[in-house]
Amino acid sequence: MVFNTAVRPLMAATLLSVMGQLAVAAPAGQPVPDLMEVAASIDVRATSAVQLAVTRAGDRLVSVGPRGTVLLSDDGGKTWRQARSVPSSVALTDVCFVNDKLGWAVGHSGIVLHSRDGGESWVRQLEGRQAAQQVLEEAQALAATGGREGAGRLLRDAQGMVEDGPDKPLLSVSFTNERRGYVVGAYGLALATEDGGQSWQAFMARLPNPRGKHLYQVRADGAKLLISGEQGALFHSDDAGLSFAEVRTPYPGTFFGVLSLAEDTVLAYGLRGNVWRSGDGGAAWTQIAIDQDITITSGVRLKDGAVVLADESGRLLRSDDQGRSFSALKAKAPNAVTALVQSDDGALVMSGARGLDRVDAARLVVRESR
Numbered sequence: 001m002v003f004n005t006a007v008r009p010l011m012a013a014t015l016l017s018v019m020g021q022l023a024v025a026a027p028a029g030q031p032v033p034d035l036m037e038v039a040a041s042i043d044v045r046a047t048s049a050v051q052l053a054v055t056r057a058g059d060r061l062v063s064v065g066p067r068g069t070v071l072l073s074d075d076g077g078k079t080w081r082q083a084r085s086v087p088s089s090v091a092l093t094d095v096c097f098v099n100d101k102l103g104w105a106v107g108h109s110g111i112v113l114h115s116r117d118g119g120e121s122w123v124r125q126l127e128g129r130q131a132a133q134q135v136l137e138e139a140q141a142l143a144a145t146g147g148r149e150g151a152g153r154l155l156r157d158a159q160g161m162v163e164d165g166p167d168k169p170l171l172s173v174s175f176t177n178e179r180r181g182y183v184v185g186a187y188g189l190a191l192a193t194e195d196g197g198q199s200w201q202a203f204m205a206r207l208p209n210p211r212g213k214h215l216y217q218v219r220a221d222g223a224k225l226l227i228s229g230e231q232g233a234l235f236h237s238d239d240a241g242l243s244f245a246e247v248r249t250p251y252p253g254t255f256f257g258v259l260s261l262a263e264d265t266v267l268a269y270g271l272r273g274n275v276w277r278s279g280d281g282g283a284a285w286t287q288i289a290i291d292q293d294i295t296i297t298s299g300v301r302l303k304d305g306a307v308v309l310a311d312e313s314g315r316l317l318r319s320d321d322q323g324r325s326f327s328a329l330k331a332k333a334p335n336a337v338t339a340l341v342q343s344d345d346g347a348l349v350m351s352g353a354r355g356l357d358r359v360d361a362a363r364l365v366v367r368e369s370r
Contacts, residue, residue: 036109036127040068040086047071047080051351052093053339058100061343062119063351064092070105072119077349077358085121088113094172094339102178104197106170112183114197125197126183128168132161134191138202154205157212161187174220182241184215184227192241207235208246217257228255228268236282247282259299259307259323267323269296269309277323290317290326300340300348308348308364310337316348316359318366331363 043049051065061073063080068090070083090108097103097119105113110128115121139158161168168189175181181197184190188209191200207227209215215229225237227244234247234255247266255270264281267288272295275288290296294311301307307319309326314333317326335354343349346361 035089038089040089042082048355051356053095054341054351055095056341057097057103057118059344060118062095064095064105066091076343076345076347083119087124096173096175098175098178104173106173106183108169110168110170126200134200135202136162138205142205172217174218176220182218182220184218186214188212203241207244226258228258230254249276249285257299261322265322271295298337298340302342312336327366331359333357
C-alpha cells in the first residue's frame with residue numbers, strides 16, 4: 001500500500017512533502033546522516049514554518065513539526081520559543097501531555113520522544129526498527145497459537161516491515177495517564193505501553209484492519225479508545241485496547257479525527273467536508289450538513305462544551321448543540337489548520353501550514369447571518 005498524499009490533501013501531503021526538505025547536507029561522497037541521530041537545531045524561522053500539532057502541558061502550549069521542531073509558549077500562544085534539546089531531526093507529527101511535565105511526541109521513522117520537563121528537553125523511547133520488531137513478535141506469537149484466520153498474512157506483513165527498516169511514520173499519540181499510552185500510524189501501525197514508554201507492544205492483530213489501512217488518530221479516555229483512519233476505518237475499545245470492534249458508518253471515505261462529546265455521542269470528520277454524528281455509541285449515524293465540501297482536518301471541544309472544527313481553507317466551524325449543527329465563526333485562520341487546542345485564557349490556538357495562530361476567546365462567535 002502506498003502512503004497516498006492524495007488521500008489526505010493537507011495532513012498527509014504536509015507530512016510527506018516536508019521529507020524532501022529534511023535532508024542534512026553532507027560533503028560529496030559521504031553518506032547523509034541519519035536524521036534520527038541528528039539533534040534538532042535552533043531555527044529562528046521555526047515559528048512561522050509548518051507546524052503539525054499543538055497541545056497543552058498544564059498552562060503551557062507545546063507544538064511540533066518538521067526537522068524535530070518543538071515550540072513552547074507560556075503566554076497562551078502569543079509568543080513561542082524552541083525547546084532546549086530534541087535528540088532527533090525527523091518530522092514530528094503529534095504530541096500529547098498528561099500533566100504540566102510529562103509528554104510524548106511521535107513522528108517519522110517510527111519515533112517516540114518523551115519529555116519530563118514540560119517539553120524543554122526530550123529523550124528517544126522508540127524508533128522504527130524497534131517498532132517493526134515488536135510487530136513481528138506479535139505476529140509470531142499469533143502464528144504459533146494458530147488461533148486466528150489470517151495469522152500467516154500478518155506474519156508476512158510483519159517480516160516485510162522489519163525488512164523495510166525504520167521508514168513507517170507514526171501519526172498520532174494519546175496517553176491516559178503517566179504509564180498507559182497508545183501510538184498509531186501508517187500501514188496500520190499500532191503500539192501500546194503500560195510503563196510510560198519504557199517498553200512497547202504491538203496491538204495490530206487486535207484491530208479488525210486486515211488491509212493495513214493508515215491510522216490517522218487515536219484518542220484514549222480512561223478505558224475507552226477511538227481510532228480513525230483511511231477508507232472509513234473507525235475502531236472502538238472499551239477495555240483499554242485489549243479488544244477492538246469495528247464501528248461501521250455509511251461513509252467509506254477517510255476520517256482524519258473523531259471526538260467523543262458525551263457518554264454515547266461521537267463525532268467523526270474527514271474528507272470533502274464529511275462530518276458524521278452518532279448519539280448511540282456508533283450504532284446509527286447522521287451526516288451533519290456542512291455548506292462546503294472542503295476537507296475537515298481537525299477538531300476540539302471547548303471548555304464551555306462547544307465544538308470547533310477546522311477545514312483546509314482555514315475556516316472555523318462551531319457547534320453549540322453537541323455536533324448536531326455547525327456555523328462558521330467570524331474568525332478565520334490565515335492558513336490551512338493541522339491541529340486545534342484551547343489555551344488557559346480561552347483563546348483558540350492553531351498549528352498549520354504557516355506556523356501557529358491564535359484567536360482570542362471574544363472572537364469565537366458565530367458569523368452574523370445576513
